[in-house]
Amino acid sequence: MIGLDFDGTLAPIVPDPADARVAPEAAAALVRLGGLVGAVAIVTGRPAATAIEYGRVPGGPGLADVPGLVVLGQYGLERWEGGQVTSPPPPPGVERVRAEAPALVASLGFTLTDGAEPGVTLEDKGRAVAVHTRRAPDPEGTLRALREPLAKLAAETGLAVEPGRLVLELRPPGMDKGHALGAFLAERAARSVLFAGDDLGDLAAFEAVRLSGLPGVTVCSASTEVTELARRADVVVDGPAGVAALLTALADALPPRAAS
CATH class of the missing domain: 3.40.50.1000 (HAD superfamily/HAD-like)
Incomplete structure (x- = not known):
């Protein structure tokens, strides 16, 4: 296999x-x-x-x-x-993350982008939300700054945070x-x-x-x-x-x- x-x-x-x-x-x-x-x-x-x-x-x-x-x-x-x-069906916590993540990212001083301009990109995966920093001016620094606030949001919504290559994904645990x-x-x-x-x-x-x-x-x-x-x-x-x-x-x- x-x-x-x-x-x-x-x-x-x-x-x-x-x-x-x-x-x-x-x-x-x-x-x-x-x-x-x-x-x-x-x-x-x-x-x-x-x-x-x-x-x-x-x-x-x-x-x-x-x-x-x-x-x-x-x-x-x-x-x-x-x-x-x-x-x-997707868990209810994903809907809350989908609604609150943009404001959270913006509150930390980062620019949200749809991919056309530099900034932080949110990817809606249906049953998860991924926050990408690859297009940010300081990708590693932005990832570090977002890690704790996103982990807190995940904990409040019953989700887990999966780290990746310049991305933090909030998804169902287990x-x-x-x-x-x-x-x-x-x-x-x-x-x-x-x-x-x-x-x-x-x-x-x-x-x-x-x-x-x-x-x-x-x-x-x-x-x-x-x-x-x-x-x-x-x-x-x-x-x-x-x-x-x-x-x-x-x-x-x-x-x-x-x-x-």
């Missing part, structure tokens, strides 16, 4: 999250791998349908063309499979990529697993690989922004381009699956 994060792993990190798109080479490799391995799953904090939409490749195969693909979105709260999305991946491995009775990620949220998936007891490989899509993941990975590659090259090499090396 092959599991992958989306942003920073299959798609390059970009200033505006809405501009993220899967690397065509990665999509093409996954289309091949879908017929060679037991299962392919994308485990992401994005809404599942968004990952599929941003996984389209003009003139070529996209993520929706991967045989048997499952997308576990919102850290496993949503599931895309066979063109259908299933999910529980679900992470480790839980999502572990449950999927059990569901599919996987016999081996490879998981690739790029960010701190992927550490839980790395741990799920270890705890599964299966033959497993963890892959870090390396960046200068996050170094801890590389220290915990079995294999380190150079960003999404490196992930695409690894997936292509796997597709070249694996034999066809025997008919059942």
Whole structure:
């Protein structure tokens, strides 16, 4: 079974999250791998349908063309499979965060932007709200200043804060990529697993690989922004381009699956 994060792993990190798109080479490799391995799953904090939409490749195969693909979105709260999305209703705390986060950011002296100008960007994920500082004049300083106030708001609304690459995401607690991946491995009775990620949220998936007891490989899509993941990975590659090259090499090396 092959599991992958989306942003920073299959798609390059970009200033505006809405501009993220899967690397065509990665999509093409996954289309091949879908017929060679037991299962392919994308485990992401994005809404599942968004990952599929941003996984389209003009003139070529996209993520929706991967045989048997499952997308576990919102850290496993949503599931895309066979063109259908299933999910529980969003918790009420998300609605409060959606309403109060803009004023909170502004009260701290930061400019909100829709991505066209420098500033802090709010991404509404439906069941979570992500606060991005990548476009701020001082991204790291802005992230530090927002961390405590956003953690307080999350605590008041019964949500958890998930840190990432210049982003703080307020989302329902109790679900992470480790839980999502572990449950999927059990569901599919996987016999081996490879998981690739790029960010701190992927550490839980790395741990799920270890705890599964299966033959497993963890892959870090390396960046200068996050170094801890590389220290915990079995294999380190150079960003999404490196992930695409690894997936292509796997597709070249694996034999066809025997008919059942």
